[in-house]
Amino acid sequence: xxxxxxxxxxxLDEPVSRVRLVSPARARALxxxxxxxxRDLLTHFPRSYIDLSRVESCAGARIGETCTIRGxxxxxxxxxxxxxxxxxxxALVDGTGIIMVTAFRQPWLMDQIKAGTEVAVSGKVVFxxxxxxxxxxxxxxxxxxxEVTGTVxxxxxxxxxxxxxxxxxxxxxxxxxxxxxxxPLPLGLRxxxxxxxxxxxxxxxxxxxxxxxxxxxxxxxxxEELLYLELFLxxxxxxxxxxxxxxxxxxxxxxxGAFAAGLPFELTGEQQRARxxxxxxxxxxxxxxxxxxxxxxxxxxxxxxxxxxxAADTGGQALLLAPTEVLARQHMAGLGERLEEAGVSCxxxxxxxxxxxxxxxLERFAAGALDVLIGTHALLSDDVVPARxxxxxxxxxxxxxxxxxxxxxxxxxxxDALYLTATPIPRTLALALYGNLTLSYIKHRPHDSARRxxxxxxxxxxxxxxxGAREALARGxxxxxxxxxxxxxxxERDRKAAGKARDADAAGExxxxxxxxxxxxxxxxxxxxxxxxxxxxxxxxxFADYTVGLLHxxxxxxxxxxxxxxxxxxxxxVLVATTxxxxxxxxxxxTVMIVEDADRFGLAQLHQLRGRxxxxxxxxEVYLISASQREESLARLSAMESTDDGFELAAFDxxxxxxxxxxxxxxxxxxxxxxxxxxxxxxxxxxARADAQALLELDPALEEPDHRALAREVRLMFAxxxxxxxx
Ligand code: ADP
Ligand code: MG
Numbered sequence: 001x002x003x004x005x006x007x008x009x010x011x012l013d014e015p016v017s018r019v020r021l022v023s024p025a026r027a028r029a030l031x032x033x034x035x036x037x038x039r040d041l042l043t044h045f046p047r048s049y050i051d052l053s054r055v056e057s058c059a060g061a062r063i064g065e066t067c068t069i070r071g072x073x074x075x076x077x078x079x080x081x082x083x084x085x086x087x088x089x090x091a092l093v094d095g096t097g098i099i100m101v102t103a104f105r106q107p108w109l110m111d112q113i114k115a116g117t118e119v120a121v122s123g124k125v126v127f128x129x130x131x132x133x134x135x136x137x138x139x140x141x142x143x144x145x146x147e148v149t150g151t152v153x154x155x156x157x158x159x160x161x162x163x164x165x166x167x168x169x170x171x172x173x174x175x176x177x178x179x180x181x182x183x184p185l186p187l188g189l190r191x192x193x194x195x196x197x198x199x200x201x202x203x204x205x206x207x208x209x210x211x212x213x214x215x216x217x218x219x220x221x222x223x224e225e226l227l228y229l230e231l232f233l234x235x236x237x238x239x240x241x242x243x244x245x246x247x248x249x250x251x252x253x254x255x256x257g258a259f260a261a262g263l264p265f266e267l268t269g270e271q272q273r274a275r276x277x278x279x280x281x282x283x284x285x286x287x288x289x290x291x292x293x294x295x296x297x298x299x300x301x302x303x304x305x306x307x308x309x310x311a312a313d314t315g316g317q318a319l320l321l322a323p324t325e326v327l328a329r330q331h332m333a334g335l336g337e338r339l340e341e342a343g344v345s346c347x348x349x350x351x352x353x354x355x356x357x358x359x360x361x362l363e364r365f366a367a368g369a370l371d372v373l374i375g376t377h378a379l380l381s382d383d384v385v386p387a388r389x390x391x392x393x394x395x396x397x398x399x400x401x402x403x404x405x406x407x408x409x410x411x412x413x414x415x416d417a418l419y420l421t422a423t424p425i426p427r428t429l430a431l432a433l434y435g436n437l438t439l440s441y442i443k444h445r446p447h448d449s450a451r452r453x454x455x456x457x458x459x460x461x462x463x464x465x466x467x468g469a470r471e472a473l474a475r476g477x478x479x480x481x482x483x484x485x486x487x488x489x490x491x492e493r494d495r496k497a498a499g500k501a502r503d504a505d506a507a508g509e510x511x512x513x514x515x516x517x518x519x520x521x522x523x524x525x526x527x528x529x530x531x532x533x534x535x536x537x538x539x540x541x542x543f544a545d546y547t548v549g550l551l552h553x554x555x556x557x558x559x560x561x562x563x564x565x566x567x568x569x570x571x572x573x574v575l576v577a578t579t580x581x582x583x584x585x586x587x588x589x590x591t592v593m594i595v596e597d598a599d600r601f602g603l604a605q606l607h608q609l610r611g612r613x614x615x616x617x618x619x620x621e622v623y624l625i626s627a628s629q630r631e632e633s634l635a636r637l638s639a640m641e642s643t644d645d646g647f648e649l650a651a652f653d654x655x656x657x658x659x660x661x662x663x664x665x666x667x668x669x670x671x672x673x674x675x676x677x678x679x680x681x682x683x684x685x686x687x688a689r690a691d692a693q694a695l696l697e698l699d700p701a702l703e704e705p706d707h708r709a710l711a712r713e714v715r716l717m718f719a720x721x722x723x724x725x726x727x
Contacts, residue, residue, distance in 0.1 A: 005181065005182055008178055008179060008180040011038055011177055011181070012037065012038050012042070012181060013038070013039055014037060014038055015027070015037060016037055016038055016040065016041050019038060019041065019173050019177055020177075021166075021169060021170055021173055025161070026162060028161075029159055029161040029162035030162065030170070033157055033158075033167075038174055038178060039716070041170065041171060041174040042171070042202050043674050044167070045205055045206070045221075045674060045675060046154035046205070046206065047155060047156065047157050048138060048154075048155045049152045049153065049208065049211060049214065050120060050122040050138055050152070050153040050155060051122070051211060052068055052120070052151045052153060053210075054066075054067045055068045055069065056068070056069055057069070057095070058071065058094050058096050058097035058098055058099045058132065059096035060096065061099065061125045061132060063125050063126060063132065064124070064125065064126070065124070065125060066122070066124045066125075067122070067125065068120055068121065068122040069092065069094065069099055069120070069122075069134075070094065070120045070142065071092040071094035071099070071119065071121075072094070072117070072118055073092060073114065073115050073117045073119060074091040074098070075115055076089070076090045076091075076109075076110065076113055076114065077089050077090075078107060078110050085105070086104075086105060086107045087102055087103065088102070088103045088106060088107065088109045089102050089103075090102075090109075090113065090119075090121075090139075092119065098131065099121075099132045099133065099134060100132070101133070101137060101139070102133065102135045103135075103136055103139060108160045112141060113139075117141055118141070118142045119139055119140060119141050120139075120140045120142050120153070121139050121140075122137050122138045123135070123136065140153060140164065140165065151209070152207075153168075154168060154206055154208070156168060156206075168206075171206050172206070172207070175202060178199070178202070179199065181199065182709050183199070183709070184224075184710045184712070184713040185224060186695075186706050193223060195219065195223060196216060196217060196220045198220070201216075201217040201221050202217070202221075203217075205217035205218060205221060218675055219684075222676050222681055222684055223684055223688060225674065225675060226684055226685055226689075227688045227692055228710075228713055228714045228717050229688070230688050230689045230691075230693075231692045231695065231710070231714045232714050232717070234692055234693065234696055235696070235714070238700070245414060247314070247413075247415065248284070248285060249279075249282035249283050249310045249311065249313075249316070249390065249391075250310065250313045250314045251279040251282055251283045251313075253310065253312075254313065254343065255309040255310075255312050255313045255339075255342050256279075256306055256310050256313055256342075258309075258342035259305055259306060259339060259344070262338055262341050263302065263338070267299075267302070268299070268442075268444065270294075270441070270442045271299055271302070271303050271442060271446070273440065274292055274294075274441075275303050277290070277438070278292065278306070278418060278440065279306060279307070279310060281438055282307060282310055282416050287414050287415070287416060287417070288417060289416075289417050289437050289438065290416075290418050290438045291397075291418075291419045291420075291421065291437055291438070292304070292419065292439075293423070293439060293440070293441050294420075294422065294442030295442075295443070295445070295645065295646040296422045296607070296608060296646065297614060297615050298422075298442040298443070298444065298445050298446070299442065299445070299446050300395075300420045300442065301334070301335055301395070301420075303440075304320070304335075304418060305335050305338060305339060307391060307416075308320065308335075308339060308371075308372050308393065309339060309342055309344050310391075311371070311372070311390050311391040312343070312345075312372065314390060316389065316390025316391065317365070317370070317371055317372070317373075317387060317388055317389050317391075318371065318372045318373075318390065319372075319374075319375075319384075319389065319392045319393070320372060320375070320395065321376070321377075321379050321380075321394045321395065321400070321408055322374070322375070322376060322395045323395070323396045323399035325350050325351065325352065325557055326560065326564060327395065327396070328348060328374055328375050328376045329561065329564075330564075331374050332347075332348040334586065335374075336348065336372070336374055339372060344371045345371045346370075346372045346374060347361045347364075347365075347374070348374050348375060349361060349373055349374070349378050349384070350375055350376045350378050351376060351377070351557075352558075353378065361373070362383055362384060362385070365385070365386055366385050366386070366387055367387060368386075373386075377404070379408065380404055380407045380408060388412070389412030389415045390412060391415055391416045391417075391418065392408050392409055392411075392416070392417050392418070393417075393418045393419075393420065394408065394417070394419050396420065396422070397419035397421050398421050398423045422611070445615075451614075451620075452610070452613065452614035452620040452621075452622065452644055453620070453622070454610065454621075454623075454640045454641050454644065455623050455624065456598070456626060456634065456637045456640065457625050458626055458629070459625060465623035465625060466542050468592055468621050468623060469481075469542075469592045469594060470542075470543070472592045472621070473543070473546055473573055476589075477591040477592070477618060478567065478570065478572075478573050478575070478589050478590040478591065478592075479543075479575070479590065479591075479592045479593070479594070480590055480592070480593040480594070480612060481538065481575070481594045481596065482577055482578070482593065482594065482595045482596065483531045483576060483577070483597075484578075484595075484597040484600040484601065528552055531550060531578055532550060532552075534596075535548050538574060538576060543573070543574050546573040547571065547572045547573055547574070548572070548576060549567055549572035549574070550563065550577070551563045551564065551576070551578070552578045563575070567587060567590075568587055570589065579601075587612070587615070588616030588617075589616060589618075590612060590613050590615075590620075591621065592613065592620065592623070593609065593612060593620070593623070595610075595622070597625065597626070598624035598626055599626045599633040599634075599636075603636065603639060603640065606624065607646050607649055610622045610640075622640075624637055624640060695707065
């Protein structure tokens with residue numbers, strides 16, 4: 001029977017329940033994984049592979065290496081070492097010996113695996129407490145009537161209700177259903193880059209016969225994702241500039257003047273240039289889509305203040321969105337006050353704003369009687385309706401998803417957009433990922449002469465850090481002490497983070513390590529207890545002559561606010577905090593930061609943290625206390641000593657380059673980019689951009705027969721987000 005190609009193509013967008021073996025219950029489980037259509041299913045890519053060509057016996061498995069071991073479960077036990085934490089321990093045997101397998105937070109394994117079950121586990125072998133062990137390996141039940149063919153087993157993101165083995169079977173059926181679908185990529189492009197056909201690539205990424213094959217498949221699919229993204233951005237850009245009422249801001253009005261005159265300092269040259277570039281873009285025809293990039297502490301806020309004042313001068317309104325309540329409050333207290341003095345009315349809206357106050361504020365905003373609303377996610381609420389929104393500013397924009405940005409921008413006819421970020425991203429990449437974006441960079445902090453020095457100290461020299469802190473206190477300056485989460489040991493924390501990443505991954509969400517750490521579930525009572533103990537100890541012994549305050553994620557909003565206020569006012573001189581202080585907090589008089597167990601933090605996070613000091617004119621000292629003697633963690637930390645520049649630091653550490661930390665794939669559509677890693681695939685991004693440009697030059701609406709399939713793909717892929725770029 002000849003394959004009906006048309007039919008197979010259309011089948012891609014039918015509900016996944018059409019696929020063989022997908023019962024209503026399984027369809028629901030798939031939905032949890034973000035899979036609704038056959039297309040979703042086929043792009044539900046494996047998150048890893050078990051390479052059965054590297055199967056070892058228990059005896060032969062080498063410590064420190066990653067391999068697969070097949071064996072029989074001798075014993076399986078569920079343990080709950082503390083509240084909220086469960087682990088399953090499996091003793092796995094083969095003819096040659098035994099290996100202990102520990103799986104965190106997967107209690108359902110108890111239902112799937114019994115003594116006697118045949119399983120394959122794949123992971124890194126370590127030696128601990130007398131046994132070879134694997135922690136959180138990929139665990140596969142073998143047998144279950146399924147013959148593992150080939151030597152590579154894909155591991156798809158799965159859920160409690162739907163095991164990876166089931167997902168695998170369903171994907172196999174899905175591939176069958178899509179057999180023969182048209183390849184939307186024009187042949188010319190496929191040939192130029194020697195790319196597999198789509199069908200071949202889908203087969204090879206889901207069921208490779210060798211790992212190299214999945215790499216080739218990935219290459220094709222990544223290029224495809226990026227080409228669609230670029231086409232989408234470019235077409236969107238064209239559509240947006242057509243038929244919209246351009247906002248031309250007045251940028252030399254009285255409020256901008258008063259705001260600038262009221263500043264207690266002079267802008268640096270870089271700040272002035274950024275300000276000019278932004279104001280120029282705001283004054284121009286068309287929608288501004290501008291990103292202000294600058295490392296932490298470079299003074300982006302005050303630059304954005306000019307833009308807010310310009311909106312008011314124009315008779316427009318503005319929203320300033322910040323990712324945390326602490327940060328929103330700080331913007332209101334600092335920037336808001338300066339704006340008020342310049343004749344720009346401001347108000348603060350957060351989740352904890354009392355209802356009556358909120359109602360009154362929103363009424364004023366809707367009536368156009370309020371110029372600027374500063375706030376958290378609360379701003380996104382549907383009842384926040386400006387009279388005439390002409391500017392939206394998003395601080396720490398990498399913390400927000402595309403849907404949130406779109407939601408904010410939708411509140412106006414065609415508002416200008418200004419994004420602030422400290423995330424290092426090369427210019428070309430930013431352009432490629434944001435389409436028609438303009439950028440300003442601030443490279444240096446205002447007080448570059450006031451140096452910030454970072455010292456890495458082993459635990460037994462912690463006293464030196466306290467000495468440094470006491471000297472600063474004696475000069476009337478202030479100190480941060482950052483406690484890590486206790487979480488027993490760093491490995492466990494990593495495992496937790498890894499687990500979360502996977503959960504988030506499975507749920508199709510973006511994963512932010514920093515957010516995960518602030519997450520309440522992680523504030524187990526012993527973490528809070530440890531921070532409390534630390535604060536107590538410091539108050540009684542180390543800093544007995546000063547007032548020590550405590551700030552942690554388990555505290556209520558009001559309590560947090562009070563402590564921050566007291567610290568800002570100088571009533572508290574030493575602030576013991578968990579990573580809640582990470583983003584944006586600004587207390588210029590704080591000049592010393594001590595980070596305990598610094599090796600438990602990622603470099604990106606440490607850099608964010610140290611950005612809290614050295615913000616004033618005084619020199620600052622950062623002490624990173626390492627509990628670890630391990631060479632690699634010391635080497636990693638020493639990168640913090642050798643450069644103070646976040647952009648340079650990024651080059652040191654892969655953890656800084658994880659896409660989630662850069663801009664977040666999610667921002668370009670959860671449905672759009674699944675495989676792309678924006679750092680690793682930089683060259684492909686640029687190629688795809690050039691190709692998209694060339695295609696659209698020849699055929700702007702992608703109407704030629706050769707391009708129709710392409711146009712359809714682009715439309716379908718980004719169907720949910722026709723307002724990505726908003727401005
Ligand atoms: P970030 O870019 O990380 O958001 P902020 O905008 O919070 O940085 O600014 C960091 C600190 O530098 C703030 O205390 C701010 O008042 C101060 N600052 C900004 N610009 C200048 C300047 N030109 N001269 C002196 N201090 C400045
Ligand atoms: Mg900031």
